[in-house]
Amino acid sequence: MRIGVLTAGGDAPGLNAAIRAIGQMAFRDGHELIGIANGWAGLAGAYAGRNLMPADIADIVGLGGTLLGTARYNLDSPPGGRDHVLAAIGEHFDALVAIGGDGTQRISHWLAERGAPVVGVPKTLDNDLLGTDYCIGFDSAVSLVAESLDRLHTTAASHHRVMVVETMGRATGWVAAMGGLAGGADLIIIPEFPLTMDEIIAHLVKRRSVGNAFSIVVIAEGINLETLGGVESGSVSSEGVGGVRLATRGVGQFLASRIDEHGGFDVRTTVLGHLQRGGSPTAYDRIWATRVGAAAYDAAIDGKFGMIPVVRGGDVELAPLITVAHGQRRVPRELYELCAVFF
Ligand code: F6P
Numbered sequence: 001m002r003i004g005v006l007t008a009g010g011d012a013p014g015l016n017a018a019i020r021a022i023g024q025m026a027f028r029d030g031h032e033l034i035g036i037a038n039g040w041a042g043l044a045g046a047y048a049g050r051n052l053m054p055a056d057i058a059d060i061v062g063l064g065g066t067l068l069g070t071a072r073y074n075l076d077s078p079p080g081g082r083d084h085v086l087a088a089i090g091e092h093f094d095a096l097v098a099i100g101g102d103g104t105q106r107i108s109h110w111l112a113e114r115g116a117p118v119v120g121v122p123k124t125l126d127n128d129l130l131g132t133d134y135c136i137g138f139d140s141a142v143s144l145v146a147e148s149l150d151r152l153h154t155t156a157a158s159h160h161r162v163m164v165v166e167t168m169g170r171a172t173g174w175v176a177a178m179g180g181l182a183g184g185a186d187l188i189i190i191p192e193f194p195l196t197m198d199e200i201i202a203h204l205v206k207r208r209s210v211g212n213a214f215s216i217v218v219i220a221e222g223i224n225l226e227t228l229g230g231v232e233s234g235s236v237s238s239e240g241v242g243g244v245r246l247a248t249r250g251v252g253q254f255l256a257s258r259i260d261e262h263g264g265f266d267v268r269t270t271v272l273g274h275l276q277r278g279g280s281p282t283a284y285d286r287i288w289a290t291r292v293g294a295a296a297y298d299a300a301i302d303g304k305f306g307m308i309p310v311v312r313g314g315d316v317e318l319a320p321l322i323t324v325a326h327g328q329r330r331v332p333r334e335l336y337e338l339c340a341v342f343f
Contacts, residue, residue: 001031003300004049004093007066008039008073008100008107012125012137013281014289015066015099016057021293022097023057029301033057034093038071039100040107043088044081061286064140064279075107082110089116095300099123099293101135102325105308109321112306119299120308120321121292125277128172128330131323132310136292138175139284141168141276145179148272149216153184156214159266162204162259166252166271169220171328173336175276176220181339186215188339189255192331194227200255201262203343219255221246230254247273291316 003026007015023033034049035056042048060067075081085107089096095117098108101124112118122129125137145167156163165185167176173190180188187203189195195203200217207215225232228251234244256269281289288311295309295316307318 001026001094001301002034002092003031003297004034004036004089004096005068006036006039006042006096006098007068007070007123008098008104009070009124010072010101011065011070011277012123012135013064013140013277013279014136014285015070015123016060016063017281017286017289018099018121018123018136018293018296019067020057020060021290022297023052023054025294025297027054031301035068038069039073039104040075040081040085041071041073043085044073044075047088047092049092061290062280064281082107086111086114086116089118093117095119095305097121097293097296097300099136101126102129102328105129105321106325108308109306109325112321117300117303117305118321119296119305120324121296122308122310122324125175126169126172127174128170128328129324130327130329131319132312132329134288134292134311136285136289137277137281138178139282139288140279141175142179142182143282144276144279145175145218145272146182148270148275149179149183149185149218152216152270156216160213162215162217162256162265162267164252164256164259164267164269165216165218166221166269166273167218168272168276170222170246172222173220173331176218177331177336177339180218181342183218184216184342185218185339186212187217187343188336189217189219189223190331190336191220191222191224193333193336194223196227197229197258200228201259204259204265217255219252221249221251223251225249225251225254228255228258247271
């Protein structure tokens with residue numbers, strides 16, 4: 001069997017562990033593994049597949065990024081990209097494993113509906129795909145946020161400052177909330193439960209009045225600036241294609257300047273940015289990337305196309321691709337309320 005594999009959308013630590021799992025099992029069973037460069041771009045434009053050898057995937061379980069390369073690529077502009085991909089799959093593969101987030105899996109679903117032998121693997125460090133408790137890259141991002149907050153604590157305490165920390169999180173606040181919980185944040189602001197400037201200032205003033213000389217405020221980059229009294233200057237990019245890039249809106253810096261305007265606080269901002277996506281995956285990410293990668297391989301071999309392995313209740317299950325393709329899994333109120341116990 002010729003098994004193709006691609007990684008699409010933003011990279012995330014753990015992608016290589018998933019590729020390795022698919023590849024090792026394919027080689028064990030005598031199948032071919034074809035790596036496609038740069039996601040859908042490697043099928044929509046000039047064909048960019050190449051046969052991978054066991055040596056290509058040896059020793060990559062702990063390697064960050066993706067050895068295949070990835071891209072944010074719009075298959076609908078110019079039109080015809082999807083049909084090109086459909087034809088390329090028919091020509092080159094008996095099965096294709098597409099590792100990616102909701103945008104990638106919407107395309108996988110579209111292809112599978114037209115008879116393409118596609119299986120998905122859930123990846124987004126935002127961890128907000130519907131229908132799965134885990135997406136590759138999340139634990140590594142949360143660990144980076146927690147470690148950063150630990151570091152910021154010592155300097156915040158020394159200078160009695162308010163430290164605003166901006167994390168990734170396009171539509172939801174999983175990275176901010178769980179990173180903030182693990183790193184002892186004194187306030188967490190996420191799209192699911194936005195706070196007004198009055199509420200934020202009141203919280204900082206109250207903390208100081210009860211003897212807390214410093215505060216660490218974590219804010220997700222996806223916050224609508226209008227909730228902080230700002231103005232949105234255009235439509236925000238979806239899948240990182242078109243529109244305003246989230247990070248360029250500078251929500252962390254904006255919040256810091258609003259706190260500064262209030263007066264009485266010495267404020268600094270840290271934008272964690274792509275540090276959250278870089279580097280080696282945590283053990284947790286390696287393990288789950290291996291488990292969902294292995295389950296995707298099994299599904300491909302069994303001809304269970306149009307499916308994606310998801311994590312539910314500590315186990316891997318197969319779900320139809322449509323389950324993860326539309327909408328986001330939001331941080332539930334009870335979890336945010338738990339975070340707020342420590343504010
Ligand atoms: O969707 C995952 C994500 O990491 C978001 O949290 C972030 O807004 C975006 O990707 C950044 O994308 P890019 O690497 O294209 O700037």
